[in-house]
Amino acid sequence: MTQAENLSQAFELGFTYTRSTGPVVGRFLSALRERRIFGIRASDGRVIVPPAEYDPDTAAALDEFVEVGQCGSIVSWCWVKQPRAAHPLQQPFAWAMIRLDGADVPMVHCVAAAAEEQLATGARVRVVWAEEPRGYITDIRCFELLGETVGETASPAGGSGAAGDLPTPGDVAAVTRIDAPIYLHYNFTAGAAPARFLTRIREGVLTGQRCPRCANVYIPPRGSCPACGVATDEEVVLPDKATVQSFTVVAIPIPNNPIKPPFVIANLVLDGANISFIHLMSECQNSEVHIGQRVQAVWKPEAQWTYAMDNIRYFRPIDEPDVPVERIGKLPITGWEG
Template identity: 40%
Template sequence: MPEVLTAPLVVEFPFTRSLGPVQSAFLTGLRERVVLGVRTTDGRTLVPPVEYDPDTADELHELFEVAPTGTVTTWAWNPAPRPGQPLTTPFAWALVRLDGADTALLHALDAPGPDAVRTGLRVRVRWAAERTGAITDIACFEPYDGPPAQPTGHTGEFTDPVTGIVAPARLDYVHSPGRAQSAHLAALTEHRVVGERCPTCHKVYVPPRGACPTCGVATREQVEVGPRGTVTTFCVVNIAAKNLDIEVPYVYAHIALDGADLALHGRIGGIPYDQVRMGLRVEPVWHEGSRFPDHYRPCGEPDAEYETYKELL
């Protein structure tokens, strides 16, 4: 039985969003070392502030400054910080109810170890040295044994307010492609393309999924397909690919490999983009050490008849 592969994967992208008046004031306040909450119609102060009352859905706009000191209401120890987290050394994630607030703010708490953290611990804000109007302007919280800090009395009116933020989103995980796709990937290292045949409908799927997507039954029989195939559909790309040295415009196509009943996609090269067409017969081009074909190029065979690939569009 082939080895089941695993690989670390990262999904990361910047998320750009505009801010309403409440969030704008909150983040602008952090830039100025001021923590603002918003007051509800029943007199509670919510930190971080929201634009609508979570109980009544009333619109909220009355900003109220709270102190940069507070109390831990609950916490969890993080022994192995990940990239992009507030601290690079082990720390606690803590919910902190700032003095003057009725709700708790989630942030990092810098402590020497889990034994130094407890519910009820008094803490204060440690401000970042450089502040831009983001939640990271609070570098973290730190234990504090002094008296409650006093608010400055700020009203929430600022010059040059923050109107938008870019929030990076990142997901680190370990992916296992499973038995069928592990065998497929292992074959690609030998420049072979292997799919699996459904025992019921007898269709060959590449890449294999371990089960027939039509019949829902498990697949086991391995079938080598290609390496040549037929362009079924394609698109012309006019936007430069980030981190890829490909001149635009270029073409990505669905390619039905000989012997397969499911088209896969790949880049078409070795031909001007405006000469790529449905039915074009192509072959893979491998780079040394590459697991996947770099691109597909015309193989010199006559174009395939439409009837031979119409079911794979």
């Protein structure tokens, strides 16, 4: 068995989602843009902020909006000494459950403070608005301490004004949609068997693995024979000639992929292998590609070889007789003589 490197590589899983808000969330976000905060009255009369669409106890749809105050009291909190890159504040800060004046149910948001010692359960806080509210929960940039504390049970009456002048979704200004950029960072590890494969392909060698039970050869190997469910570790070096098992001509562009359509992707089986993989075909007339066709790898220049299957730029047809369908996937390592 070849010595494998522990191959890992950072990657970003990211997309900017577009969320439609629906009427309840939309109303709340619309009000934020006016620097106002609205809650919703639950079936038991409690005011929930931010407004819940459905009552947690009765499952009833809720629709009675209530304006609440912009100050509140801390119900619970924690102090983040080392903010994470994704956090809304990059100085040490607190997360807190905050019961806004006029609300019954606390909401969670961040509190800016100079030091942990300034935080306390019951401490009074006030909204700090973003400079330009856009209809996002982050329009509340954070809360700040008012420097006073109240007993936990004392919930000062809030400015629970009527909700009659709330922006409605029908208004031009109403928020109905938000963007949600979610970009997560991972370190992908190739797996032991794939790492061995990638280590060899970096040297321009195609290496499959043979199942100890059924003797079929898999490339690229994943560490098991999926049919038998047993680990594979016997390595088999394979040639770079293959047979077309099937193919498609792709006419639509692949997002973030430089290959321009139309192009052929084919299910190819290397000589000596018993499983196909997908790769590009080129140097061919798309209309002449066919099942059973013989092809060979066209490699990138050696200087560009890396830990990737695309060290093979593509496969191109070669002048060998077609393989009958019943022999595809069953050729010996020595290849096909016709």
